[in-house]
Amino acid sequence: MEFLLNEDRLALAETVRDYLAGTHGPDVLRRLDAGDNRDPAIWQGLVNMGLTGLLVPEEFGGLGLGFVDAALIARECGRACLAEPLVDTAFVAVPWLLSQGDTAQMAAIVSGTAKPSVAHRINPWVSDGDGAALDSIDPLRNLTRPVGTSSSDPLLLDLGALMSAAQLVGLAEAMLDQSAAYAKIRTQFGQPIGAFQAVKHQLATAAVAIEFAKPVVWRAAQALSDGLVSAPVHISHAKVAASDAAIQMAETAIQVHGAMGYTYEVDLHFWMKRSWALSGAWGSRAFHLKRIDDAVIGGGLEIGPDQTFA
Known part of the structure; x- marks a missing residue:
């Protein structure tokens, strides 16, 4: 495969x-x-x-x-x-x-x-x-505000959630790049702050979350393309993983940039605000976690090594 x-x-x-x-x-x-x-x-x-x-x-x-x-x-x-x-x-x-x-x-x-x-x-x-x-x-x-009647079609929800998740991955990657670049030029105690383990570990932890979210998003996109019955669960998983990674990266970026990271003068705020907005769009974290719980705990999704790559 x-x-x-x-x-x-x-x-x-x-x-x-x-x-x-x-x-x-x-x-x-x-x-x-x-x-x-x-x-x-x-x-x-x-x-x-x-x-x-x-x-x-x-x-x-x-x-x-x-x-x-x-x-x-x-x-x-x-x-x-x-x-x-x-x-x-x-x-x-x-x-x-x-x-x-x-x-x-x-x-x-x-x-x-x-x-x-x-x-x-x-x-x-x-x-x-x-x-x-x-x-x-x-x-x-x-x-x-929408004009007329809004749809309740689950496919529309899945499309919006999937594409929001994909954008959140890109947003998180951009914030990681900006934070790593800033850590190389911002000095404290005579050396770049990126040399300190506390900063390195924060960036590394956020980077791992981003890398773990990527395959989840690509898998969800393939599941939707293949018309799998399980596609909505994979999309909810992608939305949660990508949202969590982006929010974690935004928080880490603030820590790396210091208080100035909140200010308009720092470019970072554009990516943070988009991350906050998309994390709540097309279903909240609680909504998508419930879809996952209902499928896994409720028995609607077969789990186990023989099902993972079916």
Whole structure:
């Protein structure tokens, strides 16, 4: 059984990472925060790369790729703290609309002219939708109160939770990189603080949590792609693992940066706020832990060595 991500998937993700690193750095985040939070040029760049059509079938002009590919790209969106609603539109709304047999907007989504927002009852908001504006802890999220009836479809919930988990992995990785870089240049008692075991151990512990969350997220994406009955449980596991890793990393980053880590002057706050926001989106930690408990303890999920890789 092959557990490694193939080279094509990794190459696509790396291309997206390079693009976002060059077009969506901290200076851009600050510019967006001071303006209207959106930049048409950045969105057009995502369109030109084909990312808006990543999950759109080829017959409608898309790339026709799968959920593992989308999760890898969502991770990069988290790493860059992407302001544009690519994940909500292309990786959550698109597959759900397709599941409903709604293909009317697919061509417009691929071209970037349509940015559908879908509402689930578990969330009191939609991203970049029509309706009354809502405040978010994350200044780069444009949230609105849903217009009309929100769906209770469990597939929509699973899509949102999975893609949030993937973004949380990227957010955590970015905060780890920022904290490690800061620990190398911040000096105390005549040496970089990264030389102290207390700092090393905190960063190492957070790094382990991130590494443990990654395969859980990729497994959940594959389970959803394969249509496994157990996919919702794997997605809940991914949401909990990724949320815990991101929150732990955010707390560690604050410790490494000191009190200044809370201030607006330090770039870190953008990633922390996105982590806090996504950790509570598409189901709280308690909600997803209950789904896991109900499946494992309730007997709905077969467990044991003969079932693990079935």
